[in-house]
Amino acid sequence: MAFENGVNWQPLEPxxxxxxxxxxDAVQFSFKSLYLERNPFFAQIADRWKSLFxxxxxxxxxxxNGTLFLAVRNAPAAFIVRPKLxxxxxxxxALPGAPAKFSIKLEIHA
Structure with missing residues (x-):
């Protein structure tokens, strides 16, 4: 039963x-090879967010690229947050390590 329906079912040579x-193994290698950029400024913001705001x-x-993206749950929350930006x-x-120029944008994430 080497061929069935045109498919060779014998094991491949090593x-x-x-x-x-x-x-x-291929998936594990792929995840390990992903490059994760660590931004100390963003890490500081994420760690202190609840105490700051x-x-x-x-x-x-x-x-x-010089833009801090903030996530809000829905459009009404975006309208509440927008005047406070x-x-x-x-x-x-004012945080240490903040870039001289950056902008803030909102994204809606449920």
Whole structure:
């Protein structure tokens, strides 16, 4: 039963199998090889967010290309947070390690 419906069901030779023994090995290698950029400024914001803004209905999402993205749950929350963005920017700019120029944008995440 080497061929059934045009498919060769015999095991592959070890030299033709590729560099991973199983699919899980390939997935594990892929996740380990992902590059994760660590931004100390964003890490500081994420760690201190609740103490800096206890009543703000937003949370830090990411910092990329000079823009701090904040996540809000829905559009009404975005309208509540939007007038407070200038104060948030002043407080975040006063933190040590803050870049000279950055902007803040809101993203809606349920």
């Amino acid at each position: 030299e033709s199998r590729g560099r991973f023994r199983s699919f899980s 206890p009543d703000l209905r937003a949370r830090p999402l990411r910092f990329e 200038a104060a948030v920017r002043r407080i975040v700019a």
